[in-house]
Structures are given as C-alpha cells and as structure tokens.
Amino acid sequence: MGSLDSPRERENGNGGCRSPGDPKVGEGGMIVVESEAMKKRRASMLPLEVGTRVMCRWRDSKYHPVKVIERRKMPSSGPNDYEYYVHYTEFNRRLDEWVKLEQLDLDSVETVVDEKVEDKVTSLKMTRHQKRKIDETHVEGHEELDAASLREHEEFTKVKNIATIELGRYEIETWYFSPFPPEYNDCVKLYFCEFCLNFMKRKEQLQRHMRKCDLKHPPGDEIYRCGTLSMFEVDGKKNKVYGQNLCYLAKLFLDHKTLYYDVDLFLFYVLCECDDRGCHMVGYFSKEKHSEESYNLACILTLPPYQRKGYGKFLIAFSYELSKKEGKVGTPERPLSDLGLLSYRGYWTRVLLDILKKHKANISIKELSDMTAIKAEDILATLQSLELIQYRKGQHVICADPKVLDRHLKAAGRGGLEVDVSKLIWTPYKEQG
Numbered sequence: 001m002g003s004l005d006s007p008r009e010r011e012n013g014n015g016g017c018r019s020p021g022d023p024k025v026g027e028g029g030m031i032v033v034e035s036e037a038m039k040k041r042r043a044s045m046l047p048l049e050v051g052t053r054v055m056c057r058w059r060d061s062k063y064h065p066v067k068v069i070e071r072r073k074m075p076s077s078g079p080n081d082y083e084y085y086v087h088y089t090e091f092n093r094r095l096d097e098w099v100k101l102e103q104l105d106l107d108s109v110e111t112v113v114d115e116k117v118e119d120k121v122t123s124l125k126m127t128r129h130q131k132r133k134i135d136e137t138h139v140e141g142h143e144e145l146d147a148a149s150l151r152e153h154e155e156f157t158k159v160k161n162i163a164t165i166e167l168g169r170y171e172i173e174t175w176y177f178s179p180f181p182p183e184y185n186d187c188v189k190l191y192f193c194e195f196c197l198n199f200m201k202r203k204e205q206l207q208r209h210m211r212k213c214d215l216k217h218p219p220g221d222e223i224y225r226c227g228t229l230s231m232f233e234v235d236g237k238k239n240k241v242y243g244q245n246l247c248y249l250a251k252l253f254l255d256h257k258t259l260y261y262d263v264d265l266f267l268f269y270v271l272c273e274c275d276d277r278g279c280h281m282v283g284y285f286s287k288e289k290h291s292e293e294s295y296n297l298a299c300i301l302t303l304p305p306y307q308r309k310g311y312g313k314f315l316i317a318f319s320y321e322l323s324k325k326e327g328k329v330g331t332p333e334r335p336l337s338d339l340g341l342l343s344y345r346g347y348w349t350r351v352l353l354d355i356l357k358k359h360k361a362n363i364s365i366k367e368l369s370d371m372t373a374i375k376a377e378d379i380l381a382t383l384q385s386l387e388l389i390q391y392r393k394g395q396h397v398i399c400a401d402p403k404v405l406d407r408h409l410k411a412a413g414r415g416g417l418e419v420d421v422s423k424l425i426w427t428p429y430k431e432q433g
C-alpha cells in the first residue's frame with residue numbers, strides 16, 4: 001500500500017497532477033511573449049479571494065488542485081503580497097499549508113467560489129456525528145448547534161495554529177488545529193514535557209521545568225510490560241491535568257475527533273518505550289469508563305515519529321484484549337479517520353483470517369465475535385469486503401474456500417507487534433466509593 005501522504009504513490013504516477021511548464025515557452029519550443037492583457041488579467045485577480053480554486057506547486061514539484069482557505073498579508077510588503085493557506089483537494093487536511101504566490105499557477109484559476117453559499121451547503125450536509133463532534137468541542141452540553149455556530153466553528157479550526165512541537169528528543173510537525181487556551185494564540189511552536197505533558201511557549205521554560213519535574217513515566221498504573229514496552233493506565237479523574245494535556249497534544253494529529261474537556265469520564269492507555277532515561281510516550285488510546293454504544297476505544301494516536309512500525313495495530317489489539325477481559329464486545333468510536341480505518345481494517349482482516357484458517361471457515365459470525373471481542377457488524381463488513389460472505393435464506397453465511405483464504409492471508413502479510421496477554425495485569429474499571 002502506498003503512502004497516504006504521498007500523492008505520487010497514491011495517484012499512481014502523475015494522475016491528477018499537471019505541470020504547466022515554463023509559461024514563456026510555447027508548444028514546439030516557440031517563445032511566447034506574454035501579452036499585456038494576460039498580465040493585466042493576472043493582476044486583476046490579486047489578491048486571490050478565499051474560496052478560489054487554482055493549481056499549486058507542491059513539495060513533489062508537481063502541480064495539484066487546491067482551494068484557498070485563508071490569506072494573510074506578508075509583513076512589510078506591497079498591496080498584493082499575500083500568503084495563502086491552501087487545502088489540496090485530493091489529499092487529507094493534514095497537508096494543508098501556507099504557500100507563497102509564486103507556487104500558484106494563476107492561469108489555472110477556475111472560479112471565485114461564493115463561500116457563503118458553499119458553507120451553507122456543507123453545513124446542511126453535516127452528519128449527526130459531525131454535529132455532535134462539534135457540539136462537544138465547542139460547548140459543554142450536547143445540544144445541537146445551529147448552522148451559524150457550525151460555520152463559526154469551521155471558520156475557527158480551518159487554519160492550523162501550532163505548526164511544530166518539541167516532545168522528548170523529537171521535533172514534530174503538527175497536522176491539525178488544536179484549541180489550546182487563548183494565551184497560546186501567538187505561538188507557532190510549543191515545548192512539551194514528555195513525561196507530564198505540560199506545554200510551554202519557550203525552550204528555556206521547558207529546560208527549567210525539566211530540572212524540577214520528577215515524573216519519568218505517565219502517572220497511573222503500569223498494567224503491561226514486555227521487553228522495553230510498557231502500557232500505563234491513567235484515570236482522567238485522578239490525573240485531570242495530564243488527561244487534558246494529552247487531549248490538546250492528540251488533537252494536533254486528530255481531525256475528526258472530539259476534544260473532551262471532561263476527561264473524568266475517560267481512561268487513557270499510554271504506550272511507552274522505556275530506557276534508562278524514562279518511559280517515552282509512543283502513542284495512546286482513550287476509552288470511556290462506561291460506553292452505552294459499546295465503544296472500547298474513543299481516540300487512538302501513534303505519534304508521527306513512531307508511526308508505521310506496528311504500534312497502531314498493537315494499541316488496537318490491546319483495546320480488544322481489555323474488552324475480552326471485560327467479557328464484552330467492542331468497537332471504535334466513529335467516525336474513523338483515513339489512517340484509523342486502514343489500521344482497523346488491517347487488524348480485523350488479520351485476526352479473522354487467522355481464525356477462519358484454523359477452523360476451516362466452519363464458524364459463525366457470532367462465534368467469531370465471542371472469540372475476538374470484535375463487534376459482529378465490524379466482522380460482517382470486513383468479511384464482506386474480502387468477499388467471504390454469502391446471503392442465504394435470509395442469513396449471512398461465511399463461505400471461504402481455502403485457496404481464497406490463503407490468497408487473502410498472503411496479501412495481508414504478517415502483523416508486527418503482538419500483545420502478550422500473559423503480561424497484562426488488569427481488572428476492569430469499577431467506580432470507587
């Protein structure tokens with residue numbers, strides 16, 4: 001599977017890209033003299049309106065379609081010197097960025113979109129989930145927001161606020177907006193203590209903090225240790241500030257997820273790589289203490305320097321091991337992000353194929369669900385996408401020819417990190433007092 005972040009791999013060559021070439025060299029190598037009219041036309045477009053669709057040169061040196069999301073004046077500059085915050089319409093929002101005018105191909109400007117009309121349409125298209133997400137990010141209650149507040153929220157979160165963070169030995173570029181408290185509005189970089197996750201505006205503040213901070217691992221109980229990997233369970237009620245800091249940090253990499261200020265209701269499972277300097281956070285998942293929708297995971301994150309090494313699937317596997325200990329089936333909270341879906345699909349596929357192979361497919365969806373703690377709907381969807389389901393006499397039946405199974409197993413490859421259940425020391429959450 002190609003990288004979701006690389007249009008070159010995703011688009012299979014140059015699909016969707018266009019290279020305008022040198023505007024002064026015409027077809028057959030003829031030198032084209034730019035007419036006054038063309039120059040005038042370009043100048044009349046500037047500065048570009050928010051909503052404009054145009055081609056933009058990306059880091060692969062190719063041109064991709066973008067939509068202008070925001071513009072800002074460059075300091076000490078002429079009347080038309082703006083930078084533009086653009087969204088590459090073919091790619092995920094995490095690639096949105098500020099670009100200079102030189103990167104835009106003005107000859108490709110399509111239309112000037114009436115933002116007001118467009119916003120109205122998109123807000124009407126919002127699903128219940130999206131609305132809920134926004135409710136919870138914005139206000140404490142769960143009331144539905146009207147279209148105007150929804151638009152205000154979109155407006156507020158459309159441009160990334162923090163560009164980079166320092167965490168432990170890594171400097172990490174962020175992906176999305178995160179609603180840090182207003183006093184951080186003027187920061188483009190934040191410095192995190194990698195242990196207590198407090199964040200600061202300046203490096204010196206962090207250095208001072210590190211001399212005083214006595215944490216060397218997440219607060220809470222170590223519930224799993226295997227080699228250098230440890231998992232800590234942090235109760236949001238007992239460690240409120242840590243829980244909130246973790247949410248602020250995580251939101252920088254999660255787009256369609258809620259930021260819960262009410263961390264009391266959650267447990268955080270923080271995965272660390274440990275050495276003699278301490279336990280360094282690799283990723284985490286959060287879990288509601290009580291979920292009416294049988295969610296066994298609310299948010300999951302692998303920090304970018306640790307991604308694509310199997311930690312995501314380890315965290316997913318861990319969430320299902322907890323569900324097994326609770327004697328419940330579980331499912332991740334929706335919506336899933338692109339990378340979230342990919343990781344879950346990969347996990348479900350491997351787990352289910354392994355069992356089908358052992359049982360020669362002679363097993364029901366209910367039995368699979370009991371064995372794996374994966375919710376029946378997720379099992380059905382996975383097996384349907386693998387074309388291993390037939391609908392007979394009003395029932396879904398698993399039909400897996402051994403050859404087909406082998407082919408799928410081969411395509412799925414091997415999973416990486418396994419959860420060693422014998423090393424998990426944990427009892428399900430019980431309200432105290």
Ligand code: ACO
Nearest residue numbers: 003004299300301302307308309310312313337339340346
């Ligand atoms: N491009 C293409 N494939 C990718 C990419 C990528 N950038 N990143 C991961 N994958 C694939 C891997 O190849 C692997 O595929 P496989 O199952 O075929 O082997 C699968 O995704 C999982 O890879 P892992 O290494 O196990 O996962 P990782 O540690 O990278 O973490 C995660 C996955 C947690 C989704 C990570 O990408 C992340 O933190 N993303 C940002 C936050 C996010 O989107 N979280 C999910 C939101 S949904 C929810 O919270 C319920």
Ligand code: ZN
Nearest residue numbers: 193195196213
């Ligand atoms: Zn600290």
